Amino acid sequence: MRRFVALPLGALALSGCTVPAFGAHKGATTESSSVFHLWQGFSIGAVIIGGFVTVLFVYAILRFRRKGDNIPRQAQYHLPAEVIYTVVPILVVFGLFAATLVVENKEVANPKANVTVDVNAFQWGWKFTYPHTETVVIGQTTQDPTMVIPVNTNVHINLTSTDVIHGFYVRAFNFSRYALPGVLNQFTLEAVKTGNFSGQCTQLCGLYHSLMFFNVKVVSKSQYTAWLASTANPVAFAAAQKTTGQQTATQVPTKPASSHGDN
Amino acid sequence: MVDLITPPPAIIDVDHDGDEGHDEHHGATGILKWMTSTDHKVIGLSYTVTSVVMLIIGGLFAEIIRAQLASPNGTLVSLAQYNELFTMHGSVMIYLFAGPFAFGGLANIIVPIQIGAPDMAFPRLNALSYWLYLMGSITMLMGFFTAGGAANFGWVAYAPLSNSINTPGAGADLWIGGLLLTGFSAIFTGVNLTATIFYLRAPGMTMFRMPIFTWNMLVTAILILLAFPVLTAGLIMLYCDRHFGTHIFSVAGGGVPVLWQHIFWFWGHPEVYILALPFFGMATEIIAVFSKKPVFGYKSMVFATLSIGALSLGVWAHHMFTTGVVLLPFFSFMSLMIAVPTGIKIFNWIGTMWRGELWFSTAMLMALGFLFTFLIGGLTGIYLASPPLDFFTHDTYFVVAHFHSIVMALVLAGMGGLYFWGPKITGYLLNEKFGRIQFWFLFIGTQVFTFPQYILGLDGMPRRIAMYPHSPQWKTLNDWSTFGAILVGISMIVFVVNVGYSWKKYPCGDNPWDAQTLEWFTTSPPPHHNFYRLPQIRSERPTWDYNHPEHRSLAHGTGGTGTHHEPPLANAIVGALEHDQDHDA
Numbered sequence: 001m002r003r004f005v006a007l008p009l010g011a012l013a014l015s016g017c018t019v020p021a022f023g024a025h026k027g028a029t030t031e032s033s034s035v036f037h038l039w040q041g042f043s044i045g046a047v048i049i050g051g052f053v054t055v056l057f058v059y060a061i062l063r064f065r066r067k068g069d070n071i072p073r074q075a076q077y078h079l080p081a082e083v084i085y086t087v088v089p090i091l092v093v094f095g096l097f098a099a100t101l102v103v104e105n106k107e108v109a110n111p112k113a114n115v116t117v118d119v120n121a122f123q124w125g126w127k128f129t130y131p132h133t134e135t136v137v138i139g140q141t142t143q144d145p146t147m148v149i150p151v152n153t154n155v156h157i158n159l160t161s162t163d164v165i166h167g168f169y170v171r172a173f174n175f176s177r178y179a180l181p182g183v184l185n186q187f188t189l190e191a192v193k194t195g196n197f198s199g200q201c202t203q204l205c206g207l208y209h210s211l212m213f214f215n216v217k218v219v220s221k222s223q224y225t226a227w228l229a230s231t232a233n234p235v236a237f238a239a240a241q242k243t244t245g246q247q248t249a250t251q252v253p254t255k256p257a258s259s260h261g262d263n
Numbered sequence: 264m265v266d267l268i269t270p271p272p273a274i275i276d277v278d279h280d281g282d283e284g285h286d287e288h289h290g291a292t293g294i295l296k297w298m299t300s301t302d303h304k305v306i307g308l309s310y311t312v313t314s315v316v317m318l319i320i321g322g323l324f325a326e327i328i329r330a331q332l333a334s335p336n337g338t339l340v341s342l343a344q345y346n347e348l349f350t351m352h353g354s355v356m357i358y359l360f361a362g363p364f365a366f367g368g369l370a371n372i373i374v375p376i377q378i379g380a381p382d383m384a385f386p387r388l389n390a391l392s393y394w395l396y397l398m399g400s401i402t403m404l405m406g407f408f409t410a411g412g413a414a415n416f417g418w419v420a421y422a423p424l425s426n427s428i429n430t431p432g433a434g435a436d437l438w439i440g441g442l443l444l445t446g447f448s449a450i451f452t453g454v455n456l457t458a459t460i461f462y463l464r465a466p467g468m469t470m471f472r473m474p475i476f477t478w479n480m481l482v483t484a485i486l487i488l489l490a491f492p493v494l495t496a497g498l499i500m501l502y503c504d505r506h507f508g509t510h511i512f513s514v515a516g517g518g519v520p521v522l523w524q525h526i527f528w529f530w531g532h533p534e535v536y537i538l539a540l541p542f543f544g545m546a547t548e549i550i551a552v553f554s555k556k557p558v559f560g561y562k563s564m565v566f567a568t569l570s571i572g573a574l575s576l577g578v579w580a581h582h583m584f585t586t587g588v589v590l591l592p593f594f595s596f597m598s599l600m601i602a603v604p605t606g607i608k609i610f611n612w613i614g615t616m617w618r619g620e621l622w623f624s625t626a627m628l629m630a631l632g633f634l635f636t637f638l639i640g641g642l643t644g645i646y647l648a649s650p651p652l653d654f655f656t657h658d659t660y661f662v663v664a665h666f667h668s669i670v671m672a673l674v675l676a677g678m679g680g681l682y683f684w685g686p687k688i689t690g691y692l693l694n695e696k697f698g699r700i701q702f703w704f705l706f707i708g709t710q711v712f713t714f715p716q717y718i719l720g721l722d723g724m725p726r727r728i729a730m731y732p733h734s735p736q737w738k739t740l741n742d743w744s745t746f747g748a749i750l751v752g753i754s755m756i757v758f759v760v761n762v763g764y765s766w767k768k769y770p771c772g773d774n775p776w777d778a779q780t781l782e783w784f785t786t787s788p789p790p791h792h793n794f795y796r797l798p799q800i801r802s803e804r805p806t807w808d809y810n811h812p813e814h815r816s817l818a819h820g821t822g823g824t825g826t827h828h829e830p831p832l833a834n835a836i837v838g839a840l841e842h843d844q845d846h847d848a
Binding site for chain 1: 342343345346416417421423424429514519520521554555556557558559560561562563585586587588590592595596599600602603606607609610613614616617618619620621622623631634635638639642643645646649650651652654655657658659717718721722723725726727728729730731732733811814815816817
């Protein structure tokens with residue numbers, strides 16, 4: 001019964017009035033904003049179903065407390081109830097799956113990108129190479145490198161790993177992807193606001209896993225162009241290009257590039 | 264005893280020599296008797312005690328982990344020690360506690376008695392299982408005493424982190440060896456349980472008269488047989504990569520690191536249900552007994568268990584969405600579908616309580632605590648079945664919180680199982696007052712330690728980090744989580760104190776809970792081959808039918824007095840029988 005009261009409430013909430021965030025953030029990219037709405041949808045479902053079950057559960061505990069040595073009616077089956085609580089969850093699952101598909105297809109689509117960044121993870125740091133320019137940013141353990149990208153632009157990321165599996169995770173993008181050795185992982189993101197966002201390796205990668213940070217700095221397009229020009233460093237870039245593509249664990253850059261383009 | 268000749272016999276005498284059970288094997292005594300025993304109750308008790316010791320060891324690791332995370336730059340342990348600690352915490356809890364406690368411990372003891380069998384089908388294989396498990400556990404833990412320390416690549420041992428370049432040292436090899444041994448012990452127990460349940464059921468105990476716990480153990484055993492050999496094969500491949508120069512998981516030699524994840528999770532997801540199903544079964548039995556009602560929707564419960572088992576074999580890649588190489592919607596759909604049979608179970612549990620007479624013993628409190636905690640863990644699991652939401656929460660504390668809600672629910676159910684079946688195994692009850700105290704510490708502690716982790720995960724705190732210097736704002740929530748972990752630790756201390764305090768203090772008789780299934784018909788503890796006599800088995804709760812012949816289960820739509828399975832004549836016969844002498848205690 002409660003479910004039928006709550007459903008229109010959920011619909012109202014989805015139409016965009018004041019839907020609680022359920023602990024998540026709206027995110028700084030177009031993709032993360034769809035994920036955020038999916039999160040809200042799932043959460044509304046979880047609250048309704050969880051609330052309904054909790055109410056039944058607490059009611060049963062309070063109402064059917066033992067009062068004596070009576071033996072209750074030994075009812076074991078109630079077919080209509082069993083059918084309802086089988087069919088309704090199946091319908092809910094179809095709804096959740098449909099919503100998942102819509103958002104997933106949007107998220108994994110690879111629209112035409114104007115900017116490409118090659119992200120290479122290694123024990124224990126990150127290297128951001130900008131192909132067709134001469135900019136490369138490398139940082140290890142305590143020198144959190146910064147990936148600079150332009151706002152309102154599709155940025156194509158080519159994600160690789162030199163040694164073990166790492167996790168490329170930016171909290172503000174509501175997104176993570178493994179950097180796998182021997183695999184080129186690609187995805188596209190479009191930042192919708194400028195600012196500094198912190199990122200971190202999420203997949204256990206050895207001793208200094210806890211300290212494998214990086215930053216993402218989203219700037220205006222003109223600032224981005226200016227930054228690229230100011231950080232071009234043919235020597236470091238050539239050295240970095242040379243190490244990319246080699247797969248052995250020993251090929252970890254030993255010193256950070258001088259073109260650490262952070263202001 | 265009742266001498267009954269009239270067919271059909273309501274009581275079947277299985278004590279053929281008629282000497283009231285003085286047929287224990289003579290010979291070895293003391294420790295030698297224990298070491299050479301093939302009695303499923305002795306082996307099961309050894310399993311139970313060993314696995315509870317493992318729970319305590321794994322819990323100590325958890326307390327150290329939580330103490331380390333109580334400050335952003337925790338210095339209690341080093342980064343290397345921290346990696347060992349969470350690896351061994353996960354490994355001990357998953358491999359050495361949860362599974363062995365359920366299918367080696369309680370199932371080993373209870374399943375044969377529940378179906379009226381004298382022992383497991385292969386008693387010596389059963390003993391081998393235990394000794395493999397004990398040796399495997401010791402082997403794995405010995406890693407701490409090697410020069411390089413214990414395994415430190417997480418309990419999932421992802422390649423290529425687990426290869427010999429990134430993780431040299433004997434600790435990792437001992438981890439692989441220990442896991443191989445316990446894996447074999449699980450496989451042998453799976454063989455044993457399957458054979459026992461298929462071939463050793465008492466006359467009248469048809470498949471659809473088996474208690475839900477036995478059904479769940481059957482599905483668990485089949486899942487073990489399907490999943491564990493894959494893990495065993497994977498571990499051998501990993502060992503070959505480490506020592507014999509193969510390149511199965513290394514890119515340099517043309518191998519594929521992600522293959523390890525496929526193999527591991529092809530075992531690992533069924534394993535989730537290998538762990539969970541036994542505890543679902545325990546909660547089911549406890550809720551029914553303490554509601555004084557039959558299991559509501561018995562048949563839908565069985566089919567829900569079977570479909571969980573089937574679906575669990577097709578969802579492994581949901582652990583790998585963020586690899587980007589297996590983004591098939593199939594895995595998302597199958598994972599979401601598991602919510603359906605799980606939901607059926609939850610509604611059946613509530614249906615069992617509905618209009619019952621709830622007796623809030625410690626066992627029942629634990630089962631109810633299980634239900635609530637499992638509901639939270641189940642709902643948060645639905646998010647993780649959706650790839651976009653998984654991208655966002657994968658490898659963060661949200662996942663940690665999700666599966667700790669689940670496993671702590673299992674711990675609650677397992678504790679309920681100990682309070683419920685402990686008296687049957689030992690002949691003595693545990694103290695209920697201590698039990699209640701333990702329950703509240705465990706239940707509240709569980710919520711206090713998981714809830715902050717959900718929020719931390721959504722705020723971006725990754726798993727398996729020893730410090731969070733850039734995010735000191737996480738300290739408050741981490742402190743709450745640590746506080747919750749301390750409450751859980753106290754609950755374990757209360758449990759140990761309770762066992763000591765109640766030692767041989769409260770004799771319980773055969774059926775202290777007015778329970779329903781066959782194990783409560785025999786003595787506590789049961790005699791060597793479990794039964795002197797069996798009641799007529801005409802439903803899934805023969806003991807209840809025997810004790811309350813006028814209160815049998817009702818079919819849907821029947822009125823107050825109708826009977827479901829039984830011709831009225833049999834009712835009259837059973838009703839006329841006086842209770843067995845063993846039965847009045």
